Amino acid sequence: MSAFTVHFVELQVIEGSIVTLPVDAIVNAANPTLAGGGGVDGAIHAAAGPELKAHCLLLPELRPGVRCETAQAKVTPGFRLQATYVIHTVGPVWYGGEKGEAELLARCYSAVLAEVAKLGVGSVALPAISTSAYGYPADKAAKIAVREVVSFARQRTKPLRVVFACLGVAIVRHYERALQAALRP
Numbered sequence: 001m002s003a004f005t006v007h008f009v010e011l012q013v014i015e016g017s018i019v020t021l022p023v024d025a026i027v028n029a030a031n032p033t034l035a036g037g038g039g040v041d042g043a044i045h046a047a048a049g050p051e052l053k054a055h056c057l058l059l060p061e062l063r064p065g066v067r068c069e070t071a072q073a074k075v076t077p078g079f080r081l082q083a084t085y086v087i088h089t090v091g092p093v094w095y096g097g098e099k100g101e102a103e104l105l106a107r108c109y110s111a112v113l114a115e116v117a118k119l120g121v122g123s124v125a126l127p128a129i130s131t132s133a134y135g136y137p138a139d140k141a142a143k144i145a146v147r148e149v150v151s152f153a154r155q156r157t158k159p160l161r162v163v164f165a166c167l168g169v170a171i172v173r174h175y176e177r178a179l180q181a182a183l184r185p
């Protein structure tokens with residue numbers, strides 16, 4: 001585990017599953033249906049229990065089959081998770097970087113962090129949004145995630161612990177390098 005501090009915010013990078021972390025909120029790299037899926041989304045739904053899917057399916061559809069658009073965030077209870085809240089966001093699919101993917105991914109983090117502020121939580125865990133099934137290159141995604149979180153941290157006046165929960169040593173290294181670069185004097 002690596003730890004960094006920005007203003008009132010402690011930033012940690014860990015290798016491990018987001019679902020077991022003792023935090024107030026976890027972020028779900030969801031699909032637009034919010035009905036569960038693979039990767040982190042499937043793990044969160046499995047750990048939270050069927051109540052999470054049932055709750056998500058009660059959220060209004062924005063259009064047929066879509067409860068959350070790319071770069072938006074929706075909050076639900078954590079149900080059987082240790083976390084009180086799940087903040088769902090839909091990351092962009094990687095198409096080579098020419099279709100606004102970077103801006104959309106940045107907006108995901110901004111939307112999530114706005115919900116963190118609104119909820120007033122003391123800790124949140126974030127996965128590497130869009131880096132698995134959606135194919136976003138992990139090194140590029142880490143830089144965007146860190147940039148958005150550090151920008152948010154510099155505006156905070158209350159303590160917060162942010163955990164980047166990464167699956168795999170390679171992704172951990174991308175986040176550590178991005179944090180070191182962002183915090184270099």
